[in-house]
Amino acid sequence: MRIKPTVLLILIFFTRISGQENFLLHxxxxxKQFADFLFCDKDYLRAAExxxxxxxxxxxxxxxxxxxxxxxxxxxYNSAASGFSRISDLSLKPDAKxxxxxxxxxxxxxxxxxxxxxxSDMKAEEQSLKRYLKLKGIFSLMHNETLNEEVILNTxxxxxxxxxxxFFGFKKNPGIKSEVAAGLLSxxxxxxxxxxxxxFADGLMAFLSTGIFSYLSYSNFKAGHNFRGWLFAGLGGLxxxxxxxxxxASAQIFNAKLNIDFENSLKIFLEEKKYFSPDYGxxx
Amino acid sequence: xxLALLLIIFVSSACSQTDWQRWKKEEISxxxxxxxxxxxxxxxxxxxxxxxxxxxxxxxxFFISDLDGDNCPFHPSCSAFLLESVKETNILxxxxxxxxxxxxxxxxxxxxxHYPVIKNGRYFDPPAFYTLNSDTLISNxxxxxxx
Numbered sequence: 001m002r003i004k005p006t007v008l009l010i011l012i013f014f015t016r017i018s019g020q021e022n023f024l025l026h027x028x029x030x031x032k033q034f035a036d037f038l039f040c041d042k043d044y045l046r047a048a049e050x051x052x053x054x055x056x057x058x059x060x061x062x063x064x065x066x067x068x069x070x071x072x073x074x075x076x077y078n079s080a081a082s083g084f085s086r087i088s089d090l091s092l093k094p095d096a097k098x099x100x101x102x103x104x105x106x107x108x109x110x111x112x113x114x115x116x117x118x119x120s121d122m123k124a125e126e127q128s129l130k131r132y133l134k135l136k137g138i139f140s141l142m143h144n145e146t147l148n149e150e151v152i153l154n155t156x157x158x159x160x161x162x163x164x165x166x167f168f169g170f171k172k173n174p175g176i177k178s179e180v181a182a183g184l185l186s187x188x189x190x191x192x193x194x195x196x197x198x199x200f201a202d203g204l205m206a207f208l209s210t211g212i213f214s215y216l217s218y219s220n221f222k223a224g225h226n227f228r229g230w231l232f233a234g235l236g237g238l239x240x241x242x243x244x245x246x247x248x249a250s251a252q253i254f255n256a257k258l259n260i261d262f263e264n265s266l267k268i269f270l271e272e273k274k275y276f277s278p279d280y281g282x283x284x
Numbered sequence: 285x286x287l288a289l290l291l292i293i294f295v296s297s298a299c300s301q302t303d304w305q306r307w308k309k310e311e312i313s314x315x316x317x318x319x320x321x322x323x324x325x326x327x328x329x330x331x332x333x334x335x336x337x338x339x340x341x342x343x344x345x346f347f348i349s350d351l352d353g354d355n356c357p358f359h360p361s362c363s364a365f366l367l368e369s370v371k372e373t374n375i376l377x378x379x380x381x382x383x384x385x386x387x388x389x390x391x392x393x394x395x396x397x398h399y400p401v402i403k404n405g406r407y408f409d410p411p412a413f414y415t416l417n418s419d420t421l422i423s424n425x426x427x428x429x430x431x
Contacts, residue, residue: 201393209387242383249384249414256422 028057039066040283044074061089065096069280077103094125095278098132102275105135113139130155131276141167142266163269170262182251186244193247197254206243210236333375341367358399359406362389369411381414400428 024030035050051067054060068083081103087096101116117136122128137152139145141164149168156164177197186193191207194200213236221229325342329335341363349363356362365385370378388409399407412424 199398201391202388205391206387209390238379238383239387242380243387245377245380246384246387246414249381249416252416252418252421253413253425256418256425260422260426 028054031057035066036282039070042073044070045076048074048076048079061087061092065089065092066282068096069099072099072103077107081107090124093121094123094128095280097122098128099277101132102135102277105139106275110139110143127278131278134160134276137164138266138270141171142263144171160273167262167266167269174258174262176255176258177251179248179251179255182247183244186247190240190243193244194250197247197250199250202246202250206239206246209239210243212236213239330371334370337367337370337375337378356389357395357407358385358389358409359402359404360410362386365409365411369414372411373415377415378411381411384414385409 031050031054035047035054038044038047038050048067048070051063051070055063055067064083064087068080068087071077071083072080081100084096084100084103087093097116097119101113101119101122104110104113104116113135116122116132122132133155137155140152153161153164153168182193182196184193185196186206189207190210191203191205194203194206196203213232217229217232217236220226220232323345325345327335327338327342329338344363349361354361358365360368362382362385366378366382369381372378373381395407399409402408408428410424412420415421
């Protein structure tokens with residue numbers, strides 16, 4: 001049987017029409033679904049834009065909160081802070097305020113961060129205040145403020161206390177090396193300043209180089225080779241002075257590395273704890 | 285019709301061939317690059333102490349280092365370290381920094397523990413670590429030890 005082309009065309013036309021599912025791709029529900037998917041897929045920047053779209057349609061603060069949270073997670077801190085500060089919904093305000101001060105802490109805008117203590121909106125919820133106080137405790141540790149260990153430790157959970165105690169331990173006894181002592185030690189016995197700053201092999205080399213040149217100078221003077229005697233004495237003197245200088249520098253480097261390691265450990269701890277942000281239960 | 289079809293196939297297949305060069309083995313040079321020879325031998329200096337040290341360094345490079353080869357395990361090399369130290373501080377402090385560096389250079393043990401290793405496999409040890417200026421030291425250490 002031969003089908004007429006017109007029939008075939010009609011058939012194709014109807015199957016195309018009925019095959020097209022009828023839904024609104026850009027309805028708020030679909031945007032929300034898409035934004036949630038992006039958020040849980042850690043595509044935070046695009047998720048933030050989708051939540052922003054929802055907020056501009058519905059003016060519901062929870063979408064503004066979500067878009068700010070997504071901005072914060074994508075390290076777009078200025079947009080996130082501006083979003084969190086605009087939230088007026090009372091149920092979201094304490095969390096939004098905490099997130100705002102957390103961002104100020106990350107941005108090292110400590111003046112604004114510290115003003116959080118007087119913020120009644122954040123204080124309205126105990127959990128938000130507790131999280132803020134944890135950050136404040138870390139701030140005190142970082143900036144050598146007068147520390148009340150017991151008060152700070154009370155704000156932390158049991159699994160966090162051990163790490164915080166270690167940080168306090170470092171603050172109480174950082175194990176820094178005195179630059180003066182390092183210089184004096186090297187002046188008394190070449191190389192000992194370096195050994196004091198735990199550069200053992202460098203210390204030994206300094207002792208050997210100064211010793212060898214001193215011996216060469218002594219033996220040349222003894223043999224009547226005055227020029228060579230003075231030459232080796234000069235070189236020995238330079239190695240000696242260089243070692244005293246190097247020992248002081250070595251103590252300074254040792255102390256700087258200790259502080260950098262401490263700050264680094266604090267940062268790693270904060271990153272692991274997500275700066276004490278709660279799990280908002282968005283992705284299950 | 286068949287002839288036209290064959291002609292089309294022939295022309296299209298002939299035109300699709302763009303690479304008429306025969307493939308061959310890549311010529312690889314195994315020679316160690318001698319970039320270290322591209323040194324700044326100029327005597328242009330900002331002051332007399334820099335001029336003195338530059339002259340000394342140029343003499344060392346020309347008569348010893350260029351012939352001896354690229355052997356210093358540090359970056360910058362000891363001679364460049366002396367030059368930079370004097371530029372950053374003064375001739376006295378720069379000389380002390382150099383003698384300290386020279387002592388550390390003689391030490392063959394444990395270098396990996398104390399210095400960051402950079403791309404060219406050398407230990408990064410710039411004068412900025414030793415000027416006794418704590419601000420410069422901390423910013424340089426943070427940049428280089430936390431990489």
